Amino acid sequence: MSTRFPAGPLWLIGCGNMGGAMLRRWIAAGLDPSTVTVITRSGKGAPEGVRSLTALPDENAPATLMLALKPQQINAAQAMLAPMRGAPTLLLSILAGVDHATLSERFAADTIVRAMPNLPVAIGKGVTSLYTVAASNEAVAAAEAFAAPLGHYEWIADEAHFDAVTALAGCGPGFVFRFADALAKAGAALGLPAEQAARLAMATLEGAAIMAADADVSPAVLADRVASPGGSTREGMNVLDRDDALVALLTQTLAASERRNAEMAAAAR
Numbered sequence: 001m002s003t004r005f006p007a008g009p010l011w012l013i014g015c016g017n018m019g020g021a022m023l024r025r026w027i028a029a030g031l032d033p034s035t036v037t038v039i040t041r042s043g044k045g046a047p048e049g050v051r052s053l054t055a056l057p058d059e060n061a062p063a064t065l066m067l068a069l070k071p072q073q074i075n076a077a078q079a080m081l082a083p084m085r086g087a088p089t090l091l092l093s094i095l096a097g098v099d100h101a102t103l104s105e106r107f108a109a110d111t112i113v114r115a116m117p118n119l120p121v122a123i124g125k126g127v128t129s130l131y132t133v134a135a136s137n138e139a140v141a142a143a144e145a146f147a148a149p150l151g152h153y154e155w156i157a158d159e160a161h162f163d164a165v166t167a168l169a170g171c172g173p174g175f176v177f178r179f180a181d182a183l184a185k186a187g188a189a190l191g192l193p194a195e196q197a198a199r200l201a202m203a204t205l206e207g208a209a210i211m212a213a214d215a216d217v218s219p220a221v222l223a224d225r226v227a228s229p230g231g232s233t234r235e236g237m238n239v240l241d242r243d244d245a246l247v248a249l250l251t252q253t254l255a256a257s258e259r260r261n262a263e264m265a266a267a268a269r
Contacts, residue, residue, distance in 0.1 A: 003026075003029040003030050003145060003148060003149050005026070005030070005031050005145050005146070006063060006064060006089075006090065006146075007063065008035070008062060008063025008089070009036070009037065009062040009063055009064070010036045010062060010063070010065075010066065011036075011037045011062045011064070011065050011066070011088075012036070012037070012038045012039065012068050013039050013066065013067050013068060013077050013080065013081070014039075014040060014067065014068040014069035014070075014077075015038045015040050015045050015046055015068060016045075016069075016070075017119075018068065018094060018117060018119070019069075019094065020045060020046075020047075021119065021122035022066075022068070022094075022117060022121055022146075022150060023038070023046075023050070024047055025121055025122060025123075025124060025149050025150055026146065026149055027047055027050075028149075029149035033047060033048070033049030033050045034049060034050075036050045036051065037050070037051045037052075037053060037057065038051070039053050039055065039056060040052070040053075040054065041054060042054070056080055056081065056083060059085070060085045060086050061084050061085060061088045062088055063088060063089045063090065064088060064089065064092065064142070064146075065081075065088040065090070065091050065092070065109065066091075066092040066093070066094070067091070067092070067093040067094065067095055067103075068094055069095060070096075071096050071097050071098050071264045071265075071267070071268050072264075072267070074095060074098060074102075074106065074268050077107075078106045078107065081107065087108035087109050087110065088109045088110070089109070089111065089142070090110065090111050090113065090139055090142050090143065091103070091107055091109035091111070091112045091113070092113050092115050092143065092146065093112065093113070093114050093115065094115050094116065094117060096116065096166060096170065097166070097260075097261040097262065097263070097264030098264070098268045099114070099159060099265050100112060100114055100131065100132070100159055102268050102269050104133075110139070111135045111136065111139035111142075111143075112132065113130055113131070113135070113139070113143045114130065114131040114132070114159075115128055115129070115130055115146075115147065116128065116162070116166045116170045117150055117170070118169055118170050118171075118172060118173050119173045120151060121151055124149060124150065124151050125151045126150045126151035126152070127151060127152050127153070127154075127172075128147045128150050128151065128152070128153040129153070129155075129162065129165045129166070129169060129170070130143055130144075130153060130154070131156045131159050131162055132155075162261075163258045163262050163265070164254070164258050166258070166261050167255075167257035167258040167261065168254055171254075171257045175253060179205075180205050181201075183204070183205070184197045184198040184201035184202075185197070187200060187201060223237065
């Protein structure tokens with residue numbers, strides 16, 4: 001099913017792993033690649049049919065402009081866009097940690113929306129967090145049109161929570177991958193062949209995640225349902241639950257990511 005994207009051209013400043021994944025997903029959802037321009041230092045990496053440049057074109061501002069760079073490149077992006085004629089209707093920024101006020105000071109646009117996608121957007125199963133200030137209904141609809149093909153999306157009401165949301169959902173896939181690897185290594189430590197343990201761990205995670213997503217109860221309730229009193233699952237969960245060890249570890253993990261987001265925001269100001 002094709003998505004109804006906002007009319008007008010789309011420019012991407014940068015097209016790395018995340019920006020490229022988003023763009024490919026949009027094209028798969030019906031975005032016309034001929035309406036897209038990617039501007040990168042190398043002029044490479046854009047999907048087939050997309051105009052790829054190494055400098056800003058001598059044209060009026062596009063309807064939608066996306067900043068798909070690392071936050072450390074914000075100065076370069078500002079310098080590149082300085083000669084642009086006019087301002088985009090919508091500016092989407094996926095610069096981690098760069099707040100709305102900083103974006104508003106550095107870039108002109110009718111509406112600026114912060115977007116924090118995570119890597120599964122590449123398969124349409126991502127999470128994208130959105131934040132803006134005083135946007136019109138049309139601007140909100142435009143941002144949602146870009147977010148919808150990527151998977152689940154949510155608007156964040158308080159920008160003060162954006163670093164925490166980024167730590168949870170934006171960085172979360174990396175933590176899940178690490179857990180999957182640890183689960184497989186734990187199986188191998190019990191004597192299973194490493195490759196078999198890895199396959200079993202991945203299949204277990206996939207099935208459990210789908211079941212949790214479709215359930216009408218919380219993961220905590222599901223965990224208790226599969227852990228019979230005195231059984232092997234309960235005995236293993238007793239290790240994870242002791243002194244809230246797992247919750248404490250993940251709280252420390254997310255807090256470290258949240259602090260780093262705040263540090264990057266400060267550096268961009």
